[in-house]
Amino acid sequence: MASATGAASHPVPPSLSLPPSQFARLQPHAYLLAHLSPPAASNQPSIRANGRASSQFRVTSANAGSLTHTNGSAVVRMGDTTSVCGVRAEILRTEDIASWSVSRTSNEASNKRRRLAELNEKPNEEDEDTAADDEEDRAHIEDLNLLVPNLSLSTGCAPGFTPGAPPSALAQSLSHQLLSLLHSTRLVRADDLRIWYQPPSLGPEELERHNDDEQMDVDPNPSGGVEDHKNREIKGFWVLYIDVMIISLAGNPFDAAWASVLAALRDTKLPRSWWDVDSEMILCSDNVSEASKLSLRGLPVASSFCVFEADAAAGWRAVVIPDAEEQKARSQKKGSQQRWILADPDGYEENLGQERICLVVDKEKGGKGKTVVLKMEKHGGWTVDTDDLRQLVDISARRWDEMKRILDQC
Amino acid sequence: MSILNVFNSPTTFALATCVMADRRRINGPPGGTRPAIYATSLPSIKDADRARRQRQPSELRKIFLKTGLIPSASGSSYLEFEPSASLAAARANPKSLIPPSSALKLACTVHGPKPLPRSVAFSPNIVLTTHVKYAPFAARKRKGHIRDASERDLGVHLETALRGAIIAERWPKSGLDITITIIEAEDDRWWGDAPDSHDASWGMMNVLAGCINAASAAIADAHIDCLDLVSGGVAALVTDNDGGAPQLMLDTDPAEHRSIVSACVVGYMPARDEITALWLKGGTSKAALDEQDGRSGHEALVDGAVDAARGAHMVLGEAVKESMERALGQTT
Numbered sequence: 001m002a003s004a005t006g007a008a009s010h011p012v013p014p015s016l017s018l019p020p021s022q023f024a025r026l027q028p029h030a031y032l033l034a035h036l037s038p039p040a041a042s043n044q045p046s047i048r049a050n051g052r053a054s055s056q057f058r059v060t061s062a063n064a065g066s067l068t069h070t071n072g073s074a075v076v077r078m079g080d081t082t083s084v085c086g087v088r089a090e091i092l093r094t095e096d097i098a099s100w101s102v103s104r105t106s107n108e109a110s111n112k113r114r115r116l117a118e119l120n121e122k123p124n125e126e127d128e129d130t131a132a133d134d135e136e137d138r139a140h141i142e143d144l145n146l147l148v149p150n151l152s153l154s155t156g157c158a159p160g161f162t163p164g165a166p167p168s169a170l171a172q173s174l175s176h177q178l179l180s181l182l183h184s185t186r187l188v189r190a191d192d193l194r195i196w197y198q199p200p201s202l203g204p205e206e207l208e209r210h211n212d213d214e215q216m217d218v219d220p221n222p223s224g225g226v227e228d229h230k231n232r233e234i235k236g237f238w239v240l241y242i243d244v245m246i247i248s249l250a251g252n253p254f255d256a257a258w259a260s261v262l263a264a265l266r267d268t269k270l271p272r273s274w275w276d277v278d279s280e281m282i283l284c285s286d287n288v289s290e291a292s293k294l295s296l297r298g299l300p301v302a303s304s305f306c307v308f309e310a311d312a313a314a315g316w317r318a319v320v321i322p323d324a325e326e327q328k329a330r331s332q333k334k335g336s337q338q339r340w341i342l343a344d345p346d347g348y349e350e351n352l353g354q355e356r357i358c359l360v361v362d363k364e365k366g367g368k369g370k371t372v373v374l375k376m377e378k379h380g381g382w383t384v385d386t387d388d389l390r391q392l393v394d395i396s397a398r399r400w401d402e403m404k405r406i407l408d409q410c
Numbered sequence: 411m412s413i414l415n416v417f418n419s420p421t422t423f424a425l426a427t428c429v430m431a432d433r434r435r436i437n438g439p440p441g442g443t444r445p446a447i448y449a450t451s452l453p454s455i456k457d458a459d460r461a462r463r464q465r466q467p468s469e470l471r472k473i474f475l476k477t478g479l480i481p482s483a484s485g486s487s488y489l490e491f492e493p494s495a496s497l498a499a500a501r502a503n504p505k506s507l508i509p510p511s512s513a514l515k516l517a518c519t520v521h522g523p524k525p526l527p528r529s530v531a532f533s534p535n536i537v538l539t540t541h542v543k544y545a546p547f548a549a550r551k552r553k554g555h556i557r558d559a560s561e562r563d564l565g566v567h568l569e570t571a572l573r574g575a576i577i578a579e580r581w582p583k584s585g586l587d588i589t590i591t592i593i594e595a596e597d598d599r600w601w602g603d604a605p606d607s608h609d610a611s612w613g614m615m616n617v618l619a620g621c622i623n624a625a626s627a628a629i630a631d632a633h634i635d636c637l638d639l640v641s642g643g644v645a646a647l648v649t650d651n652d653g654g655a656p657q658l659m660l661d662t663d664p665a666e667h668r669s670i671v672s673a674c675v676v677g678y679m680p681a682r683d684e685i686t687a688l689w690l691k692g693g694t695s696k697a698a699l700d701e702q703d704g705r706s707g708h709e710a711l712v713d714g715a716v717d718a719a720r721g722a723h724m725v726l727g728e729a730v731k732e733s734m735e736r737a738l739g740q741t742t
Contacts, residue, residue: 067547080481080482082480086546088547088552090446090552154589156517156589163541166434167435172434247479248479250482269507276449286448
């Protein structure tokens with residue numbers, strides 16, 4: 001009924017014109033190009049087909065802690081891309097680590113060194129980690145696989161991915177990117193994941209009390225001094241299984257996945273845990289007030305870009321590295337823009353450009369310090385130069401502010 | 411004594427069976443990991459703490475159902491059950507890290523009708539493929555990445571429920587893929603109870619009912635002709651006090667009951683009063699029904715499930731209406 005009246009109210013289109021949605025499907029490149037470089041006479045601003053400016057990101061929303069069976073969880077929506085992340089913590093006992101007794105001695109040594117350094121310097125616990133701490137973090141988290149991120153695209157998120165099939169190349173690559181970013185940003189501190197045991201040097205009647213005092217974290221009272229820490233030993237680790245389900249995929253899965261991982265880790269609470277001498281196992285307390293949040297290092301935010309070239313065939317021609325004169329001519333010609341860098345590309349735009357840039361930036365001291373680039377990845381083309389990258393870092397820094405606001409609210 | 415308690419607890423570690431290393435995924439530590447064992451709560455597990463049903467026997471949980479959340483699919487839906495009273499209380503005022511119960515959350519996508527690949531033999535009807543997968547964090551025990559038997563079983567049950575409703579001969583040589591991702595599943599029993607002889611995967615039946623509802627909303631959202639909206643409903647015979655006769659309850663959350671004697675899930679088409687799928691587990695002979703009620707136990711159980719399905723059908727109708735309004739808004 002409604003469609004009949006709709007058809008009646010519109011005149012029959014002339015035979016050679018197409019409605020925009022069909023034109024977009026038949027001639028995607030020309031469609032996007034027409035939006036980005038409108039004819040000068042039309043007086044329209046250059047805008048993307050989805051109505052965004054070229055450096056504009058999609059509307060992002062995040063919601064944390066809504067899943068029951070997780071230690072931390074988050075849902076992040078960036079436009080039509082939706083990512084759900086759940087963090088589950090399980091215990092890795094040191095006796096299950098094959099090489100533990102071999103490598104332990106060196107770890108203990110560096111551990112003691114670190115404790116001493118901590119006591120002497122009393123660092124202001126922000127990002128002032130000692131070199132020894134860095135090395136040990138890396139050793140524990142990376143060698144023992146304490147962070148296990150896996151991303152799944154077999155959720156029916158887009159038509160191309162058959163559910164039930166093994167993870168596609170894209171899913172594997174995204175999982176690996178998440179893992180390497182978790183490692184390289186050193187987001188999670190190994191100290192949060194360690195489960196300590198302090199053999200009692202006290203009388204047996206005080207054993208009970210002492211067990212209660214035992215914390216999985218560093219003891220807050222330095223008055224105990226070196227003696228207290230001397231024969232502490234690690235009995236286990238928390239392993240964080242970070243599972244990301246991309247529920248809906250409409251371009252730029254990495255930014256959404258990383259944002260959901262970040263939000264879920266910020267939401268993650270680990271129960272207080274200790275080594276129980278009687279039962280010879282690690283036990284946890286289910287008391288919420290005793291559980292501790294992870295203390296993450298900084299807030300790395302990922303922003304991805306894709307390059308759209310006006311010349312559709314550019315990618316197919318033989319690449320000739322321009323010499324200096326040609327380069328100059330090219331830069332003078334820049335007024336008539338030959339390519340656009342599109343922030344946060346959606347699925348439609350992703351199909352139209354080969355060149356991708358991914359930047360991960362952080363700002364020191366909660367946004368007041370300078371911007372730090374943690375990852376810079378560019379592949380698929382050669383049109384983006386250093387100046388462009390510098391601009392993109394600025395855009396990413398602005399995106400950082402936006403994401404921080406969103407993540408703080410959730 | 412306390413040690414014994416630890417070992418009898420339902421959270422007793424099951425050593426993570428290290429399946430063959432999956433080279434396409436990132437695997438955890440090779441020695442395997444164990445779920446956390448909560449000790450302090452064990453002596454204090456009291457019956458007073460257990461989750462209890464606050465609803466009337468015939469009162470259903472509220473269902474949140476929304477269509478069209480996944481634009482790249484031809485049809486999609488998201489379904490969520492209202493959290494039970496105990497879970498809502500635990501969320502508002504968190505005390506323990508152990509959740510008292512959980513609320514179903516799932517996303518469903520429909521891709522198709524699409525041409526079948528050349529390798530597939532000719533089919534005069536639409537070829538329906540269903541796929542149900544739990545997220546690894548969906549249940550109390552971590553699920554693997556590869557579908558296990560129970561997930562495949564759910565897929566088969568779902569296909570049975572939907573196949574009868576779709577007018578299959580309208581799409582010869584086409585395929586229809588229905589994919590369901592369960593983000594949060596239902597428990598099989600209260601977490602403090604040890605598995606016993608009454609135990610079965612009761613939570614799966616609620617999950618199946620949710621899957622049926624979400625899938626028929628998504629199929630309608632994909633504009634695929636059906637005889638009716640198939641809706642799913644669950645009813646169960648439960649005993650909440652020892653020695654009592656089992657009572658009939660609709661839309662049971664297994665975590666809220668002491669023991670479930672039998673449960674039934676149906677896929678039901680209200681317009682034709684037809685049942686497309688019926689799955690009944692457990693014995694129904696001891697059911698406590700009214701004196702004048704001439705029905706046998708299993709009849710009462712199936713009727714209960716059908717009543718629950720009728721309730722879900724109203725929600726489905728609303729969701730589909732919303733989906734159609736959106737579709738009309740796009741075309742005009």
